[in-house]
Amino acid sequence: MIWPPSGHHCGVVRTADSTLTGRWHRLRLRPRLALAALAGFVIAVPVTLLTLAVRSGWGPVHRIDLWVADYLHGVVGSRPALLRVLLVVQDVMHPQVFRAAVAVLVVVLFVRGARRLAWWAAITMAAGxxxxxxxxxxxxxxxxxxxxxxxxxxxxxxxxxxxxxxxVGVLVLVLALVPVVRGARARLMLWLAGAFVIVLTGFDRIALGVHYLSDVVAGWLVAGALVAATAAAFETWRRDAGRPPHDPLEGVDPDDAERVVS
Structure with missing residues (x-):
C-alpha cells in the first residue's frame, strides 16, 4: 500500500503545516515589538540623561537654550497675531490628536485584515x-x-x-501608508508634509515659551530611536517569516498596507 494514498491528503497536510507556521510567526511578532519598544526605552534613558548632563554642564548648549527662548519670546510677544496662530497650532498638534489619528489607523487596519501592521502601529504609538x-x-x-x-x-x-x-505619530502614519502612495514625487511630498508637521510642532513649543530647544530636539531623537527599533523588529520578523527584504523607508509592511485601499 502506498502512503499517503492520494495527493489530496498531502495537500491537506501541507496546508495545515503552513497554517500552523503562519500562526506561529504571527504570534512571535507581538513579543518582538514589545521587546523593541523596551529596547528603545533602555536606549533613550541614558541618551536623555546624557543630553541633560551636557545641557547642565556645558556652557554653549545652556546658552543656546536661553538665547533661543528669550529671542522667540520677544518676537512672539510683540506680534499678537502670531501668538494667536501658535496657540491654535498648540491645540491642533496636541499629543491626543496624534494618538487619535493612529488609533483610527489601527482600527482601519484591523477591519481590513492588516493585523500585523495594526499591531506595529499600536505598540509603537503606545510606547512613545x-x-x-x-x-x-x-x-x-x-x-x-x-x-x-x-x-x-x-x-x-x-x-x-x-x-x-x-x-512618533507622523512616522507611524507615514511608514504605514507610504506603500499605497503611487509615484516617487507623491511619496516625497508625503515625507515632506510629515517633516513639516513635526518641525512646526516643535517650533510652536519653543515659541510659546513652554519648552527649551533641547527639550524638543530630545523628543525628536527619542521618537526616532523608538520607531527605528520597532521597525527593525518588524523587518526581522518579516525575514524570519520568509518575506522578501525591503527598504524600511518604503513602508514597514507593504503587503498589509495594500489592504487599506484594496
Missing part, C-alpha cells in the same frame, strides 16, 4: 506615549520661566511631549 511620560519623571526638568509668560503648561519640560508624540 509611555516613554515621554516616564522620561519626564526621570529627568524632572523645570520649564522655562518669564516675567510675562505667553503661555503655561503643566508638568516637567524634558523631553517635549508634543515633539515626541508628534514625531
Amino acid at each position: 506615549s509611555f516613554l515621554g511620560f516616564a522620561l519626564k519623571l526621570v529627568v524632572a526638568r523645570a520649564r522655562p520661566t518669564f516675567d510675562l509668560p505667553l503661555d503655561t503648561a503643566p508638568g516637567y519640560s524634558f523631553p517635549s511631549g508634543h515633539a515626541l508624540n508628534s514625531a
Whole structure:
C-alpha cells in the first residue's frame, strides 16, 4: 500500500503545516515589538540623561537654550497675531490628536485584515506615549520661566511631549501608508508634509515659551530611536517569516498596507 494514498491528503497536510507556521510567526511578532519598544526605552534613558548632563554642564548648549527662548519670546510677544496662530497650532498638534489619528489607523487596519501592521502601529504609538511620560519623571526638568509668560503648561519640560508624540505619530502614519502612495514625487511630498508637521510642532513649543530647544530636539531623537527599533523588529520578523527584504523607508509592511485601499 502506498502512503499517503492520494495527493489530496498531502495537500491537506501541507496546508495545515503552513497554517500552523503562519500562526506561529504571527504570534512571535507581538513579543518582538514589545521587546523593541523596551529596547528603545533602555536606549533613550541614558541618551536623555546624557543630553541633560551636557545641557547642565556645558556652557554653549545652556546658552543656546536661553538665547533661543528669550529671542522667540520677544518676537512672539510683540506680534499678537502670531501668538494667536501658535496657540491654535498648540491645540491642533496636541499629543491626543496624534494618538487619535493612529488609533483610527489601527482600527482601519484591523477591519481590513492588516493585523500585523495594526499591531506595529499600536505598540509603537503606545510606547512613545509611555516613554515621554516616564522620561519626564526621570529627568524632572523645570520649564522655562518669564516675567510675562505667553503661555503655561503643566508638568516637567524634558523631553517635549508634543515633539515626541508628534514625531512618533507622523512616522507611524507615514511608514504605514507610504506603500499605497503611487509615484516617487507623491511619496516625497508625503515625507515632506510629515517633516513639516513635526518641525512646526516643535517650533510652536519653543515659541510659546513652554519648552527649551533641547527639550524638543530630545523628543525628536527619542521618537526616532523608538520607531527605528520597532521597525527593525518588524523587518526581522518579516525575514524570519520568509518575506522578501525591503527598504524600511518604503513602508514597514507593504503587503498589509495594500489592504487599506484594496
